[in-house]
Amino acid sequence: xxxxxxxxxxxxxxxxxxxxxxxxTGFVRVIKARLLRRRGPPLLQPYYDLARLLGKEVVLAENAxxxxxxxxxxxxxxxxxxxxxxxxxxxxxxxxxxxDLIAIIALLASARFFLALVGLDIGTSFGGIGxxxxxxxxxxxxxxxIMIIFTLALIxxxxxxxxxxxxxxxxxxxxxxxxxxxxxxxxxVAIAENSxxxxxxxxxHLELTMVHEAMVLEYSGRHxxxxxxxxxxxxLLYVSLIACIFAPWxxxxxxxxxxxxxxxxxxxPLKLAVGGALLGLFETxxxxxxxxRVPELLGAALMLGLLGTLFLFVSGSF
Amino acid sequence: xxxxxxxxxxxxxxxxxxxxxxxxxxxxxxxxxxYGAAAAIAAIAALSGAIAAARGIPLQVRLPLGxxxxxxxxxxxxxxxxxxLIVNLAAALASLYAVGYGRHEHEQGRVLPFYCLFLLGMNLxxxxxxxxxxxxxxxxxxxxxxxxxxxxHKSEVNRNAGFLYLxxxxxxxxxxLFVFGMLAGGAGGYAFDAIRAQELNGFAAGVxxxxxxxxxxxxxxxxxxxxxxPPAHSAAPSHVSALMSGVMTKVAVYGFIRIVFDLLxxxxxxxxxxxLVLGGITAVLGVLYALMQHxxxxxxxxxxxxxxxxxxxxxxxxxAFKYHGMTGAAALxxxxxxxxxxxxxxxxxxxxxxxxxxxxxxxxxxxDHLGGLIHRMPGTSFLxxxxxxxxxxxxxxxxxxxxWLTFQVILLSPELPDWGLKFSIPAVGALLxxxxxxxxxxxVKAFGVTFLGRARTPEAAAAGEVDRYSLAAMGVLAALCLxxxxxxxVVIDILAPTVTSIVGGRMPVQTEIAWLTIVPIAESRSSYxxxxxxLFIAFAAYVAVYVIHRLASDAVRRGPAWDCGFPDPRPQTxxxxxxxxxxxxxxYGTLVFRAREIVDMPRPGDLRAARFSVRLRDLIWDWFYAxxxxxxxxxxxxxxxxxxxxxxxxxxxxxxxxxTVLTVVALWQ
Numbered sequence: 001x002x003x004x005x006x007x008x009x010x011x012x013x014x015x016x017x018x019x020x021x022x023x024x025t026g027f028v029r030v031i032k033a034r035l036l037r038r039r040g041p042p043l044l045q046p047y048y049d050l051a052r053l054l055g056k057e058v059v060l061a062e063n064a065x066x067x068x069x070x071x072x073x074x075x076x077x078x079x080x081x082x083x084x085x086x087x088x089x090x091x092x093x094x095x096x097x098x099x100d101l102i103a104i105i106a107l108l109a110s111a112r113f114f115l116a117l118v119g120l121d122i123g124t125s126f127g128g129i130g131x132x133x134x135x136x137x138x139x140x141x142x143x144x145x146i147m148i149i150f151t152l153a154l155i156x157x158x159x160x161x162x163x164x165x166x167x168x169x170x171x172x173x174x175x176x177x178x179x180x181x182x183x184x185x186x187x188x189v190a191i192a193e194n195s196x197x198x199x200x201x202x203x204x205h206l207e208l209t210m211v212h213e214a215m216v217l218e219y220s221g222r223h224x225x226x227x228x229x230x231x232x233x234x235x236l237l238y239v240s241l242i243a244c245i246f247a248p249w250x251x252x253x254x255x256x257x258x259x260x261x262x263x264x265x266x267x268x269p270l271k272l273a274v275g276g277a278l279l280g281l282f283e284t285x286x287x288x289x290x291x292x293r294v295p296e297l298l299g300a301a302l303m304l305g306l307l308g309t310l311f312l313f314v315s316g317s318f
Numbered sequence: 319x320x321x322x323x324x325x326x327x328x329x330x331x332x333x334x335x336x337x338x339x340x341x342x343x344x345x346x347x348x349x350x351x352x353y354g355a356a357a358a359i360a361a362i363a364a365l366s367g368a369i370a371a372a373r374g375i376p377l378q379v380r381l382p383l384g385x386x387x388x389x390x391x392x393x394x395x396x397x398x399x400x401x402x403l404i405v406n407l408a409a410a411l412a413s414l415y416a417v418g419y420g421r422h423e424h425e426q427g428r429v430l431p432f433y434c435l436f437l438l439g440m441n442l443x444x445x446x447x448x449x450x451x452x453x454x455x456x457x458x459x460x461x462x463x464x465x466x467x468x469x470x471h472k473s474e475v476n477r478n479a480g481f482l483y484l485x486x487x488x489x490x491x492x493x494x495l496f497v498f499g500m501l502a503g504g505a506g507g508y509a510f511d512a513i514r515a516q517e518l519n520g521f522a523a524g525v526x527x528x529x530x531x532x533x534x535x536x537x538x539x540x541x542x543x544x545x546x547x548p549p550a551h552s553a554a555p556s557h558v559s560a561l562m563s564g565v566m567t568k569v570a571v572y573g574f575i576r577i578v579f580d581l582l583x584x585x586x587x588x589x590x591x592x593x594l595v596l597g598g599i600t601a602v603l604g605v606l607y608a609l610m611q612h613x614x615x616x617x618x619x620x621x622x623x624x625x626x627x628x629x630x631x632x633x634x635x636x637x638a639f640k641y642h643g644m645t646g647a648a649a650l651x652x653x654x655x656x657x658x659x660x661x662x663x664x665x666x667x668x669x670x671x672x673x674x675x676x677x678x679x680x681x682x683x684x685x686d687h688l689g690g691l692i693h694r695m696p697g698t699s700f701l702x703x704x705x706x707x708x709x710x711x712x713x714x715x716x717x718x719x720x721x722w723l724t725f726q727v728i729l730l731s732p733e734l735p736d737w738g739l740k741f742s743i744p745a746v747g748a749l750l751x752x753x754x755x756x757x758x759x760x761x762v763k764a765f766g767v768t769f770l771g772r773a774r775t776p777e778a779a780a781a782g783e784v785d786r787y788s789l790a791a792m793g794v795l796a797a798l799c800l801x802x803x804x805x806x807x808v809v810i811d812i813l814a815p816t817v818t819s820i821v822g823g824r825m826p827v828q829t830e831i832a833w834l835t836i837v838p839i840a841e842s843r844s845s846y847x848x849x850x851x852x853l854f855i856a857f858a859a860y861v862a863v864y865v866i867h868r869l870a871s872d873a874v875r876r877g878p879a880w881d882c883g884f885p886d887p888r889p890q891t892x893x894x895x896x897x898x899x900x901x902x903x904x905x906y907g908t909l910v911f912r913a914r915e916i917v918d919m920p921r922p923g924d925l926r927a928a929r930f931s932v933r934l935r936d937l938i939w940d941w942f943y944a945x946x947x948x949x950x951x952x953x954x955x956x957x958x959x960x961x962x963x964x965x966x967x968x969x970x971x972x973x974x975x976x977x978t979v980l981t982v983v984a985l986w987q
Contacts, residue, residue: 059880060876061878073862074859077859080858097845098846099851100846102722102725103713106722109758116766117762117770121692123771124881125892126881132900132902139755139759142758143755146725158844160843218879218881222870310741312732
């Protein structure tokens with residue numbers, strides 16, 4: 001019985017992230033539009049876009065290979081699984097022990113690997129520019145993320161997200177320098193990973209500094225829908241991750257009463273809303289960076305993460 | 319079956335095969351017979367390695383050959399048997415691959431005999447139980463592989479590669495000669511049992527460690543002793559490249575483990591830090607070098623340097639934990655290192671086989687002359703892709719598991735009381751993470767430029783799929799990548815006796831944990847389950863495919879590429895190997911390679927073509943090798959007049975030398 005209950009919670013989590021991801025993206029767009037004093041698209045526009053794309057036929061470039069057709073599903077599946085493993089409204093999900101935080105980040109790296117490959121598949125210069133920049137940024141963002149994980153894991157004594165969330169919610173932990181460094185670094189990495197301003201602009205097309213859009217330029221129809229969906233899931237994943245680590249309140253523990261789950265389910269969208277609003281505010285208040293300034297930003301994130309880890313190696317009380 | 323028979327069987331089978339291959343190399347069916355037989359012998363050897371590993375009782379033989387009083391001692395203990403299993407597994411598959419690939423070789427007589435001897439040399443290193451046999455086998459391995467590097471000796475590049483390799487191999491063996499001299503001590507006990515019984519003082523042990531690092535590190539490709547490796551590994555035929563890069567470097571790692579963990583006794587406090595830091599630097603420099611290459615095989619060979627770095631990081635951590643008596647953590651570190659030995663052996667062989675297939679199909683291995691091969695070589699490209707994903711440490715394949723284990727060890731290390739380690743381990747952790755991310759970039763480049771996009775030359779456009787034997791060998795390796803990735807607990811348990819033999823402890827039994835999860839220390843701390851993750855991804859992908867094809871559109875139309883409205887049909891407009899790496903070169907290369915981009919743009923009205931060139935400098939070559947080369951050349955020039963003297967002067971020279979030596983000896987006492 002307990003197993004079925006756990007599976008149910010895991011299933012709810014899987015479909016909850018799927019249902020909320022476009023909403024979060026739509027919400028960020030609305031916030032940005034309002035801050036610019038535009039009316040902006042409706043809140044549910046991303047759902048309409050996805051539905052429209054799914055219904056359209058796919059136009060494949062003449063020399064597209066099988067990898068080009070398979071990759072959207074791989075990218076979507078890997079991102080979805082990663083998002084489903086980050087605790088949102090409840091911790092200790094039934095499959096959470098199958099992948100710790102390092103594995104979740106590596107799953108996202110798998111998705112990125114295929115995305116960068118398909119950028120090269122058609123053999124256009126735009127695809128190449130996107131891929132080569134994506135892997136360059138990732139070569140700094142991923143180590144920065146690993147360093148952040150080290151910082152968290154050294155404090156919590158675990159790389160399991162559920163345990164980290166549990167330790168982080170304990171009041172005796174107090175304020176720590178290393179956690180502050182990790183938070184700043186994590187926000188920088190999250191912005192870069194999700195192709196947000198100032199690293200990349202999710203709203204442009206045909207801009208010489210674009211990265212993500214350049215890789216997916218040749219996609220259309222359901223393939224494009226899957227890739228767009230995957231990037232929405234990734235945004236949700238990072239906001240959930242920050243919420244789970246730095247605002248771990250109100251998440252139901254395994255074996256808690258149903259009321260706790262309901263509370264978690266109410267609180268989680270609120271956390272997403274706060275995260276989305278802050279992201280919108282940040283994006284409107286900053287200008288896009290030149291491409292070769294981005295490595296400096298990510299290098300800063302890497303150094304902050306490394307500093308946090310180093311502090312903890314020196315003394316566990318930092 | 320008795321042990322002498324076993325040892326004798328392999329030695330004489332491979333020797334006989336080498337002898338038989340000399341006449342057979344001239345016949346059209348010869349290579350197939352030889353490679354088939356080599357595959358069978360290596361498979362039997364792998365099997366006997368597996369049986370020995372499973373039985374867990376060390377075997378020892380003493381053959382009445384070699385030096386008087388010592389003889390040739392051979393053994394097969396836990397450490398040797400696991401390496402014998404890994405090495406012969408890869409050797410068997412390389413031979414299977416060569417059944418198909420080898421027939422494209424024009425110089426069969428230069429390949430076949432040395433190939434058999436090379437296999438024999440590597441196996442003898444693993445089973446040697448005294449210093450004399452070890453060194454002979456080591457030289458045997460070096461020289462036979464040197465001969466294989468020089469198969470295509472007409473090319474200037476290959477001759478230089480062979481010369482550099484021979485020089486470095488000689489330096490390495492010289493260092494090992496001193497290692498065993500130090501280990502044997504004054505009494506001169508050259509059998510490994512006698513060496514183990516001997517106790518070296520701290521200083522002598524430290525010197526021995528440094529010499530062992532030079533001796534085995536130069537064969538494995540540890541920075542700064544790696545310079546010979548990429549040219550030599552890429553010069554040989556591809557199945558030999560796979561053996562050199564995937565397997566011989568592992569024999570060198572075996573040599574390091576045997577000497578440092580087994581023969582040298584208890585480690586000193588600074589050993590772990592040194593090995594760890596060298597490993598970290600090797601990992602990052604190796605992958606950065608690899609990213610700058612446009613020759614597919616050279617890229618793979620440089621990437622071997624990176625993986626050796628990762629293995630040495632694990633070994634360094636194991637040494638540090640062993641010194642501080644933290645056996646559990648040392649076992650975890652050693653498991654991570656040997657797991658990576660296995661993984662690298664598997665996927666690097668797979669990738670070299672793929673590179674060989676590309677070379678067979680197109681006649682080139684320059685990525686800038688390839689492209690679009692995924693259409694022409696679907697099997698090879700799929701298997702190569704599996705290798706790329708595995709080597710980039712992406713779940714759910716095997717490369718991720720060993721990297722994940724290494725990260726778990728790093729997270730255990732704040733408990734170490736040593737301040738040097740407290741500062742170096744986080745830095746090495748960052749280097750390891752950096753090298754993992756750069757490896758993914760490197761293999762996006764390798765696969766993307768070679769197999770994806772449009773064909774850059776007519777040869778690439780006309781390529782065809784390779785033979786079944788090659789595909790079968792690659793298929794087995796790709797399957798192993800997946801199996802080791804989703805059942806890592808089985809591999810960890812197989813490695814347990816070896817780990818116990820080198821650090822005195824083992825990881826908890828993994829195969830009894832529910833769902834085949836791996837739990838290095840405690841479940842609350844960390845766990846990973848490749849199987850569940852694999853099924854989870856498969857399930858998610860299936861749901862996506864099912865829902866979309868059922869409920870949404872499944873119509874497809876082919877059209878020209880869009881490319882923002884301005885597609886250019888010329889394949890030159892694609893990203894090439896060097897343009898793909900340009901952002902990375904700008905971020906890291908200015909520091910590491912002193913990369914300079916020179917743009918020669920003619921003035922308006924000038925009809926010259928604009929030129930763009932990149933200049934990279936290998937700082938390690940400049941700082942480490944070039945002074946040695948200059949020094950040796952200068953000394954040779956200074957001494958050159960001594961070659962052209964009259965007999966009287968020679969006699970006077972001999973007399974003066976003798977008097978000087980005698981004076982020195984007299985004053986010394």
